Amino acid sequence: MRLEKCWFCSSTVYPGHGIQFVRNDAKIFHFCRSKCHKNFKMKRNPRKVKWTKAYRRLHGKDMTQDSTFEFERKRNRPERYDRNLAENTLKAIKKIDKIRSDRASGHIKNRLKTGKVQRQKEARKQLELGIHLVKAPLALAQDSSLCLPKIKVNVSQTQTEENQPMEE
Amino acid sequence: MVQYNFKKITVVPNGKDFIDIILSRTQRKTPTVFHKGYAISRLRQFYMRKVKYTQQNFHEKLSTIIDEFPRLDDIHPFYGDLRHVLYNKDHYKLALGQINTARNLISKIAKDYVKLLKYGDSLYRCKSLKVAALGRMCTVIKRIGPSLAYLEQIRQHMARLPSIDPNTRTILICGYPNVGKSSFMNKITRADVDVQPYAFTTKSLSTAVLFFLDISGSCGYSIAQQAALFHSIKSLSMNKPLIIVCNKTDLQPLDGISEEDRKLVMEMKAEAMKTVIGQGSEPTNEEGVLLTVSTLTEDGVIAVKNAACERLLNQRVEFHVALPKPRDQKERPACIPQAVLETKAKQAAEKEKRKTEKDLEDENGGAGVYSASLRKNYILSNDEWKEDIMPEILDGHNVYDFIDPDILLRLEELEREEGLRQEEEEGDDFEMDGQELSPEEQEALAEIRKKKSMLIQQHRMKKSTAESRPVLSSLGLDPSLAINRARSKSRGRKRERSVDRREGDDGDAMDIDDNQASKKLRLRSTSWSRSRSRPPSEVVPGEGLKDSAQKVNAIKLAKKSVLKRNKNARRGEADRVIPTLKPKHLFSGKRSIGKTQRR
Numbered sequence: 001m002r003l004e005k006c007w008f009c010s011s012t013v014y015p016g017h018g019i020q021f022v023r024n025d026a027k028i029f030h031f032c033r034s035k036c037h038k039n040f041k042m043k044r045n046p047r048k049v050k051w052t053k054a055y056r057r058l059h060g061k062d063m064t065q066d067s068t069f070e071f072e073r074k075r076n077r078p079e080r081y082d083r084n085l086a087e088n089t090l091k092a093i094k095k096i097d098k099i100r101s102d103r104a105s106g107h108i109k110n111r112l113k114t115g116k117v118q119r120q121k122e123a124r125k126q127l128e129l130g131i132h133l134v135k136a137p138l139a140l141a142q143d144s145s146l147c148l149p150k151i152k153v154n155v156s157q158t159q160t161e162e163n164q165p166m167e168e
Numbered sequence: 169m170v171q172y173n174f175k176k177i178t179v180v181p182n183g184k185d186f187i188d189i190i191l192s193r194t195q196r197k198t199p200t201v202f203h204k205g206y207a208i209s210r211l212r213q214f215y216m217r218k219v220k221y222t223q224q225n226f227h228e229k230l231s232t233i234i235d236e237f238p239r240l241d242d243i244h245p246f247y248g249d250l251r252h253v254l255y256n257k258d259h260y261k262l263a264l265g266q267i268n269t270a271r272n273l274i275s276k277i278a279k280d281y282v283k284l285l286k287y288g289d290s291l292y293r294c295k296s297l298k299v300a301a302l303g304r305m306c307t308v309i310k311r312i313g314p315s316l317a318y319l320e321q322i323r324q325h326m327a328r329l330p331s332i333d334p335n336t337r338t339i340l341i342c343g344y345p346n347v348g349k350s351s352f353m354n355k356i357t358r359a360d361v362d363v364q365p366y367a368f369t370t371k372s373l374s375t376a377v378l379f380f381l382d383i384s385g386s387c388g389y390s391i392a393q394q395a396a397l398f399h400s401i402k403s404l405s406m407n408k409p410l411i412i413v414c415n416k417t418d419l420q421p422l423d424g425i426s427e428e429d430r431k432l433v434m435e436m437k438a439e440a441m442k443t444v445i446g447q448g449s450e451p452t453n454e455e456g457v458l459l460t461v462s463t464l465t466e467d468g469v470i471a472v473k474n475a476a477c478e479r480l481l482n483q484r485v486e487f488h489v490a491l492p493k494p495r496d497q498k499e500r501p502a503c504i505p506q507a508v509l510e511t512k513a514k515q516a517a518e519k520e521k522r523k524t525e526k527d528l529e530d531e532n533g534g535a536g537v538y539s540a541s542l543r544k545n546y547i548l549s550n551d552e553w554k555e556d557i558m559p560e561i562l563d564g565h566n567v568y569d570f571i572d573p574d575i576l577l578r579l580e581e582l583e584r585e586e587g588l589r590q591e592e593e594e595g596d597d598f599e600m601d602g603q604e605l606s607p608e609e610q611e612a613l614a615e616i617r618k619k620k621s622m623l624i625q626q627h628r629m630k631k632s633t634a635e636s637r638p639v640l641s642s643l644g645l646d647p648s649l650a651i652n653r654a655r656s657k658s659r660g661r662k663r664e665r666s667v668d669r670r671e672g673d674d675g676d677a678m679d680i681d682d683n684q685a686s687k688k689l690r691l692r693s694t695s696w697s698r699s700r701s702r703p704p705s706e707v708v709p710g711e712g713l714k715d716s717a718q719k720v721n722a723i724k725l726a727k728k729s730v731l732k733r734n735k736n737a738r739r740g741e742a743d744r745v746i747p748t749l750k751p752k753h754l755f756s757g758k759r760s761i762g763k764t765q766r767r
Contacts, residue, residue, distance in 0.1 A: 003566050012564050067582060072569045079571055081546075083553045089570050092579045093562050096570075099586050106593065120603050123613055127605070130616035147608035148615060 008036035008046050010053035063107040068100040175327045177236045180320040183313025187306045190229070194222045194302075204291045215298040216285045222302055223278030226309070230271040234264060237319065250329075255322055263315040270312045274305050339476050342401065343380030344394055346387035348415040351463040352380070356473055376409040376480045378472065381433070383460075384419035391425070395432040402439050409479035410440040411459060413472055418462040433458075 004013045004020075007029040019037050021029040031037040039049065046054040056062040071092075079085070127146050139149040181189060198218050202211075240257055281301035288294035341349045379401070381394055389397075402410075414422055414433070425433070437458045459475060461468040525540055532538035543554050560567055572578070605613065633651075640647040713719040733740055755767060 001560050003561055003564065067585065071572075071575070071578065071582075072565060074569055075571065078568075079573070081548060081553060081556065081558065083550070083556055085571065085573065085575075086556070086558050086567075088576055089567060089572075090559070090562060092575050093565055093567065093570055095579060096582065097563060097565070099582060102586075103589075117603065120605070123605060124603075127609060127613045127616065130620065131612065133619045134612060134615045145608070147606075147612045 004030040006030055006032035006036050008032075008040055008049075008052060008054075010046075061108075061111070063104045066100065066103055068096055068103065071096050177323050177327070178232060180233055180316050180323055182317050182320065183310050186229070186316065187309050190222060190225045191302070191306070193225055194218055197221065208289065211291050211294050212285055212288055215288070215294045216282050219278055219281050219285065219298055219301045222305060223274055226274045226305060227271055230267055230274075233319065234267055234271075237264060237323070254325065259318065260322065263318050266312050266315045267319075270308050273308050277301060277304050277308070339480065340377045341380060342377060344382065344387055344389045344397060347380045347382040347389075347394075348387075348463050349380050352413075352415065352461070352469065352472075355463050355466055355469045376411065376476045378476055379410065379412050379436070381412060381414045381436070382416050383414045383422060383425060384416045386416060386419060391429040391432055395436060398436050398439075409476070411472070411476055411479065412436050412440050414458070414460045415463060417460045417467065418465050422460050 001015055003015075005011070006013050006018065008031060011032050013030050013032045018030060018032045019034075021031070021037075021040075023029070029040065031040065039046075046052040047058050049055055053062065057064050131140065131146055135149050143149070198221050199214065202214060204211075206214075240260065278301065281297055285294055285297050288297055341352065343349055379398055381391070381398075382389070383391070385391065398412075412433075422433075440458065459468060459472050461472050463469060529535060529538045529540065546554050548554060558567070638647070640650055707716045707719045707723070709716045709719055711719070713722055730740070739745065758764065
């Protein structure tokens with residue numbers, strides 16, 4: 001039993017799901033669902049279809065090269081069973097997974113960082129230019145920070161005295 | 169070993185029949201209908217085809233004849249000699265050769281005439297060429313007519329030959345006619361045997377020869393004559409076990425014959441003995457060579473048969489196992505190394521002792537109940553692991569893809585790397601924090617944006633479009649249809665003047681309401697139901713009318729003429745009308761193609 005990768009969108013195909021297509025030149029295509037299968041039949045190139053992993057990797061949206069990918073490699077020669085090895089492998093898989101996902105999200109964050117920086121700059125500029133709409137020039141002269149003018153409210157004294165017994 | 173079956177040779181037709189067959193076939197299989205008006209290339213093709221077809225058929229049939237008749241050199245010499253004796257070898261070869269030549273001649277004729285036909289310029293010429301070609305081919309066949317007849321005879325005769333396998337052992341029974349051979353056969357085989365008069369050689373067959381001698385002379389030939397026959401045949405039966413059988417002893421016993429006859433018989437026996445001696449170092453007994461038989465009384469028949477068979481069988485055994493001659497009395501048995509003996513003994517013991525899986529199964533409840541443990545013979549470094557179950561899939565990964573003897577090392581490396589990377593990241597993050605806005609600043613920004621969007625809304629409301637001019641809404645009608653229509657039309661109309669006129673009236677009526685964010689819902693309050701007459705619209709002179717006054721008049725007249733009809737809700741010229749709701753040609757009649765289930 002083996003988990004395959006969908007040829008179109010590169011998601012994992014679990015047993016009992018999807019379709020396998022064998023072409024006349026004996027190349028096998030796995031598909032995770034009919035959406036991918038139908039796209040394939042329409043002869044669409046997954047590298048041009050936005051939601052596939054192939055597109056994302058090609059256009060740098062997702063992480064492409066990393067040492068964590070080296071751990072998972074299809075091995076054709078079976079190894080003799082060793083309990084310790086098996087245990088270590090299972091633990092390792094979890095750790096490697098975590099590292100890989102961290103790195104992937106880091107990659108994406110990095111990618112989005114420039115946009116964030118730009119937006120922040122714009123926001124700051126907008127704030128500076130538009131502060132006159134919400135703050136009167138007099139208030140600005142008094143308090144030169146770029147925030148809303150503080151509104152002073154007078155509270156009558158009698159009310160505070162009445163609250164005191166309640167606090168006890 | 170090939171079984172010669174001469175019955176399978178196809179019939180060889182004689183000359184005339186041959187010609188008839190081929191010509192009629194040509195007539196049937198090639199197109200016959202023809203017109204002299206056809207293109208010349210087509211005419212040529214037509215006749216060429218006929219000539220070619222005829223030639224091909226001749227070729228085919230002659231080839232089959234040549235192939236099916238066996239060549240004398242290729243077959244077993246027995247048959248070759250038989251053939252030679254029956255019909256002359258040379259004649260046979262000549263006949264086949266003639267057929268071959270005929271075949272080649274016909275091919276040549278066809279080739280030449282096809283070449284000539286290519287340049288035939290009229291129907292008549294092409295036709296005569298074809299006639300000439302076919303005629304010449306037929307003459308060739310006529311000339312080989314006698315050869316064909318001869319071959320047909322041969323074929324018929326050969327078909328009647330029984331198929332003898334020349335490689336098996338046979339017993340030849342020979343002798344003068346009427347000597348009693350067939351009666352002997354009958355006695356032995358209990359089969360009705362036809363008399364087969366063969367004069368053949370025995371050089372190549374592995375046979376035993378039984379020479380029948382009629383002691384009594386009642387066959388019509390004297391013993392002397394039979395002896396002469398024997399001597400003439402004996403050359404052919406060299407090295408073959410020879411048995412002399414004296415038949416008809418009931419009429420004349422062997423001892424009672426005359427001296428000369430006896431001498432002759434002894435001579436024959438001597439010859440027979442020679443063949444025995446030539447056979448090998450077998451002790452001979454005189455009975456095995458000269459036997460007496462009476463087929464009538466069945467006396468000695470079986471003895472003869474046994475003797476013959478024995479001689480034949482003995483002839484075959486020729487293997488010699490070479491054994492060294494013992495030079496002294498010492499025993500020298502075969503030498504087997506000790507280890508081999510031991511292992512042999514062990515294997516034998518194991519075979520008896522070992523318990524098979526089948527036995528186990530039977531013990532534990534049979535086939536459906538017991539399931540064999542496939543793991544019990546696993547070779548692992550620690551035997552406790554034999555029953556371990558290892559998962560194949562974990563978290564969307566195939567575990568087998570990760571198995572690596574030094575996975576721990578690599579994992580350690582990876583974690584170190586990761587640690588380094590994370591430190592770097594934290595450093596980067598600290599730089600970033602300075603740029604962010606504080607919460608108060610964010611509040612202020614949000615306020616600014618809100619204010620801006622409100623300003624934009626106001627501006628949009630102020631902007632005068634079809635929506636903002638409440639003409640229809642003042643009447644209490646929904647303006648959206650009019651708006652859409654106006655939007656779809658071009659924007660070249662001059663509406664400014666009317667717009668300007670509008671502005672003053674409507675300015676105060678418009679209320680900028682923040683809660684109604686939508687700019688389309690700018691209807692007037694429906695409480696103001698005061699109707700408003702439409703001011704005279706601008707009329708531009710043109711369209712064949714000389715001035716605006718005239719145009720206004722024209723428009724008025726048009727409207728008046730239409731008013732009554734509209735009021736009465738009658739159909740006008742702009743309204744769609746179907747003159748005939750059920751035209752006959754669509755609703756009646758049969759279909760030339762398809763069904764009439766729907767029209």
